[in-house]
Amino acid sequence: MRRRLLIDRRGPLRRCALLSDGVLTDLAIDNVDRPVWQGAIVQGRVGRLVSGLDAAFVEFGDSLAGFLAAGDVRPGRRDARIGQLLRTGQTITVQVKADAHDGKGAVLTMDLSLPGRFLVYNPLGDGLHISRRLGKGPVVASLRQRLSQDLPNGGGWIVRAEALHADPALVLAEAETLLADAHRARPAVSGQAPALLLPAPDAIRRALVELPRDGLAEVRVEGPETLAAVRTACLGLAPDLLPLVTLHKGPDALFDQGDLDGAIAALADRHVPLAQGGSLVIDRTEALTVIDVNGGERGNPLATNLDACREIARQLRLRNIGGIVVVDFVNMARAGDREAVIQCLSTAVADDAVATHVYGMSRLGLVEVTRARRGPPLADLVGGSRAEQGTRHE
Secondary structure: OOEEEEEEEEOOEEEEEEEEOOEEEEEEEEEOOOOOOOOOEEEEEEEEEEOOOOEEEEEOOOOOOEEEEHHHOOOOOOOOOHHHHOOOOOEEEEEEEEOOEOOEOOEEEOOOOEEOOOEEEEOOOOEEEEOHHHOOOHHHHHHHHHHHHHOOOOOEEEEOHHHOOOOHHHHHHHHHHHHHHHHHOOOOOOOOOOEEEEOOOOHHHHHHHHOOOOOEEEEEEOOHHHHHHHHHHHHHHOHHHHHHEEEOOOOOOHHHHHHHHHHHHHHHOOEEEOOOOOEEEEEEOOOOEEEEEEOOOOOOHHHHHHHHHHHHHHHHHHHOOOEEEEEEOOOOOOHHHHHHHHHHHHHHHOOOOOOEEEEEEOOOOEEEEEEOOOOOOHHHHHOOOOOOOOOOOO
16 A cells, blocks of 8 residues: 655645545644644643532633543542542643533543654653553563663653554654653743643644554655644654655645545535445534445445445544444344444454444444544534534533
């Protein structure tokens, strides 16, 4: 598979599009008019404690106070209530786990986490932990032994699956970058709050850290200013990609190639055609997203559903759909066919950088999927205005 990463800036949007064999498979987009907080580290101030929710509301710089559950307070005890852990007016360092949505404030944590391609650094953690995706064996044991000796002391490290076959020098260089970020995130002596300590990762950083890398042949960038930003990000996060970074030249805009602009615009449509016939209908509600699989004139429900699985996984990533998703597949009589569809969908979402879980199929052909919220949906970034947010979690 040949992959190309294309990056441009159009008006308020900075866009990073990953093409796999010419097909748009992943997006990372920022809208400077609608900044996101997820991943930012902030010096906040406890506004009030709510014993009924066992949580605190923290002023951290957004229009709504953030929600901090007792279980996300560090340091703390599992059996401790919020009133034993925090006090009103207290200044604390928090990280945004999820942006505000649907009238609810952002979700916060005091368990800070700085992710990279190969490592995740937890400034308040300890020890070395290996991703479960790596499993066990002599190669993994050797990796653990080497990194336990080479990684800087202080804090906790999670070794991601991508580190297994990576150049050790790249892994250690990333560790130094993450340590530098953690140092930048330390609060000032004055303790002024709210105060931004470390901004949320922008689209370029997310693209370099999260998007699939195997088969990447080119990183093409439009505009000298964006090119400088990409090269700066690569120096700290992906120096091995620097030789692939080139400036786009030519009479046509970068995203005009292959009608990439049209492909992104089509992500606002409810109807999505399937390659082998049939279609998806995607409807977003306040509580969940519903995806209806239509077989059209195709007479093979299993083939239609298997075709739909791959497109559903792609649409979830591209539209950045989070929360609960209910998929209404074409009805199938055989239990074996239903199991095959569940397996196909599970495999299709396995490489998603955002945690996604597939649950069993009901007798009516309904499948529940959960996908963690990672920033706003694409529709909120590229069109429409942010809904008025006048309510809180309680």
